[in-house]
Amino acid sequence: MIVLTIARLTLAEAARRRLFLALIILTALAVALTGWGFAQLSSVQFPTGGDVTPEAARSLIVSQVLILVTFMFSFVLALSAAFISAPVMAEDLESGVVLAILARPVRRIELLLGKWLGVLLLIGGYAVISGVVELLVVDLTTGYLPPEPVQAVVLLVAEATVLLTLTLTLSTRVSAIASGIIAVVLFGVTWILGIVGGIGDAFDTSQLSLVGAVGRTLLPTDALWRGAVFHLEPAAVLLAYEQSGRNVAAIFPFAATQPLAPAFLAWCAAWIVLVLAIGWWSFRRREL
Amino acid sequence: MSGDADPAIRTDTLVKRFGSTTALDGLTMAVPRGEVFGFLGPNGAGKTTAVKVLLGLTRPTAGDGEILGRPLGDLTARRRIGYLPELFRYQAWLTGRELLLLHCRLARMPRASHAAAADEALGLVGLSERANDRIAGYSKGMQQRLGVGAALLGRPELVFLDEPTSALDPVGRMEMRPLIRGLRDRGTTVFLNSHLLTEVEQVCDRVAIVDRGKVVAMGTLEDLLAAREVALRLGGLDAAGRAVVAGFGEVREDGEWLFVRGLAEDRVPVLVDALVGAGVRVYAVEPRHESLEERFSALVTRTAA
Numbered sequence: 351m352i353v354l355t356i357a358r359l360t361l362a363e364a365a366r367r368r369l370f371l372a373l374i375i376l377t378a379l380a381v382a383l384t385g386w387g388f389a390q391l392s393s394v395q396f397p398t399g400g401d402v403t404p405e406a407a408r409s410l411i412v413s414q415v416l417i418l419v420t421f422m423f424s425f426v427l428a429l430s431a432a433f434i435s436a437p438v439m440a441e442d443l444e445s446g447v448v449l450a451i452l453a454r455p456v457r458r459i460e461l462l463l464g465k466w467l468g469v470l471l472l473i474g475g476y477a478v479i480s481g482v483v484e485l486l487v488v489d490l491t492t493g494y495l496p497p498e499p500v501q502a503v504v505l506l507v508a509e510a511t512v513l514l515t516l517t518l519t520l521s522t523r524v525s526a527i528a529s530g531i532i533a534v535v536l537f538g539v540t541w542i543l544g545i546v547g548g549i550g551d552a553f554d555t556s557q558l559s560l561v562g563a564v565g566r567t568l569l570p571t572d573a574l575w576r577g578a579v580f581h582l583e584p585a586a587v588l589l590a591y592e593q594s595g596r597n598v599a600a601i602f603p604f605a606a607t608q609p610l611a612p613a614f615l616a617w618c619a620a621w622i623v624l625v626l627a628i629g630w631w632s633f634r635r636r637e638l
Numbered sequence: 639m640s641g642d643a644d645p646a647i648r649t650d651t652l653v654k655r656f657g658s659t660t661a662l663d664g665l666t667m668a669v670p671r672g673e674v675f676g677f678l679g680p681n682g683a684g685k686t687t688a689v690k691v692l693l694g695l696t697r698p699t700a701g702d703g704e705i706l707g708r709p710l711g712d713l714t715a716r717r718r719i720g721y722l723p724e725l726f727r728y729q730a731w732l733t734g735r736e737l738l739l740l741h742c743r744l745a746r747m748p749r750a751s752h753a754a755a756a757d758e759a760l761g762l763v764g765l766s767e768r769a770n771d772r773i774a775g776y777s778k779g780m781q782q783r784l785g786v787g788a789a790l791l792g793r794p795e796l797v798f799l800d801e802p803t804s805a806l807d808p809v810g811r812m813e814m815r816p817l818i819r820g821l822r823d824r825g826t827t828v829f830l831n832s833h834l835l836t837e838v839e840q841v842c843d844r845v846a847i848v849d850r851g852k853v854v855a856m857g858t859l860e861d862l863l864a865a866r867e868v869a870l871r872l873g874g875l876d877a878a879g880r881a882v883v884a885g886f887g888e889v890r891e892d893g894e895w896l897f898v899r900g901l902a903e904d905r906v907p908v909l910v911d912a913l914v915g916a917g918v919r920v921y922a923v924e925p926r927h928e929s930l931e932e933r934f935s936a937l938v939t940r941t942a943a
Contacts, residue, residue: 352743447727449695449723450728450741454744455717456744637656
């Protein structure tokens with residue numbers, strides 16, 4: 351099957367260009383560093399006799415630090431998704447490698463889907479492996495595990511998938527470097543729109559809420575990040591947010607008060623299909 | 639030839655415009671099966687655009703055509719076609735063998751045949767020894783030979799070679815000729831895109847000369863080069879002598895030689911008699927065929943670019 355052949359070729363290229371190796375070494379470093387940090391945290395003596403037990407205080411702090419670490423991780427994942435997928439199509443178009451491929455009985459949709467699948471497997475594989483390792487390290491050093499780690503990792507992969515799909519579609523027309531930069535800037539803009547929308551939600555300002563809603567509909571990366579955060583929050587944190595009255599948690603990009611609605615998840619899936627379809631349409635019409 | 643009724647390639651007034659630039663301006667031609675077809679033209683004549691349109695890589699603005707009896711861009715026809723792009727367009731991080739195996743998969747050849755097909759192609763282009771080296775380490779000539787090998791995988795019915803010898807040294811060019819002739823001998827149609835006249839003259843059965851996106855001459859080499867001429871080296875040529883020469887055909891001068899075009903061989907002694915009669919001294923008379931180069935430069939208008 352041609353799509354799988356192209357996906358395999360994309361993975362082989364990443365491996366041969368030492369992309370795997372670079373990702374593994376850097377991630378191992380990051381995991382080791384955060385592992386050391388968590389170990390330090392677990393040796394801190396928390397005072398006894400207050401409202402919360404020392405164990406509860408420790409897991410509360412660990413959970414919040416883990417969310418911050420996950421944010422860094424999601425940022426690296428987003429950057430990787432953009433900058434790995436940008437050259438995958440654009441460079442082959444610029445160098446003319448696509449000429450030799452498409453002169454074969456290969457449809458353009460097969461080439462596009464193969465590249466998409468290849469990058470997805472690369473990024474998804476990386477996210478799953480490094481996520482599992484990081485969570486294991488946290489569990490070993492502190493004894494804490496977030497309530498729903500699997501859902502969180504799946505949503506992070508979904509966030510990266512959204513961004514890689516956007517980048518790949520852009521790169522059917524725009525140079526590799528421009529596609530990568532546009533995608534990363536849009537990722538940043540949606541993150542800010544998420545905060546703006548959160549302010550709107552917290553203070554019942556419908557116009558700001560609308561800005562947030564438009565942002566997460568057009569590019570659901572930040573919403574998927576918030577969805578992931580929800581699954582990392584222990585019950586005590588969620589309870590505290592609930593008791594705080596106003597939805598202040600919505601302002602903070604490292605907090606979430608509710609899971610993503612199934613309808614929104616369906617929209618994310620539709621968004622990916624739609625943007626891929628636009629990429630196909632654009633690639634089909636492109637002169638080689 | 640039976641190929642005339644069912645040509646490998648047929649195009650009907652193909653037009654391709656890029657913005658205000660016209661790359662193909664009503665390209666009409668037929669390439670019979672089993673022949674080596676030379677597609678000849680100056681740089682920018684539209685040769686590569688024509689190949690891309692024929693392969694379905696680019697859509698024509700107007701006109702249409704058929705390739706191996708199927709419409710342009712047809713996927714099933716592409717299973718039976720090999721293509722060497724103009725410049726090296728392959729994944730340089732693969733080894734030679736890996737690249738050929740990849741193209742076996744892309745060509746949807748039966749899996750069991752891949753290894754043998756790759757070995758055959760490597761042998762044909764003399765790269766068996768370097769098969770397991772990265773392509774990035776190949777010389778330009780080896781890369782081009784590998785590209786030819788990829789184009790020949792699975793014994794296609796039709797092979798497009800876009801400037802196949804541009805990166806080869808003289809020895810490499812000489813080695814390419816028997817390879818192309820060998821393809822014809824086993825019934826493969828070869829579409830050879832080139833601006834190298836000697837190359838085309840030596841291997842092609844039929845030639846189309848293109849200029850500014852149009853075929854300006856097409857036929858077998860014998861047809862195209864049928865025009866004969868006589869080269870003369872003369873002494874004491876005065877106006878009267880020149881008038882005598884002009885009476886025998888179109889005359890051009892190149893250094894101390896005069897060329898008379900379109901003169902049949904049996905008329906040569908008559909011309910010599912007339913010149914001697916007019917008091918002109920005749921040092922040399924050389925009847926000859928027009929070369930492809932002369933025919934080409936007569937047909938192709940040079941643009942300022």
